[in-house]
Amino acid sequence: MMCYGCQTPSLPIRDATPLNVEAGDRISVSIWRRSSASRVWYEWAVETPTVASQVHNLNGREYSIGK
Numbered sequence: 001m002m003c004y005g006c007q008t009p010s011l012p013i014r015d016a017t018p019l020n021v022e023a024g025d026r027i028s029v030s031i032w033r034r035s036s037a038s039r040v041w042y043e044w045a046v047e048t049p050t051v052a053s054q055v056h057n058l059n060g061r062e063y064s065i066g067k
Helices: none
Strands: 028-035 039-048
Touching: none
Parallel strands: none
Antiparallel strands: 028 039
């Protein structure tokens, strides 16, 4: 996904608790490429600066593409 008007790619983060970061903070995100017989998708989770977030797009529930 791209944030149109932004200069860097963006990923939707849907946690109940806002992710508060300050200028200069580092953010670590893990991204996994997953697939089934008929589709491909990516799952991701924020690792730092907070306790790990939930896994987003689990099983391609929100975003996927066909093979």
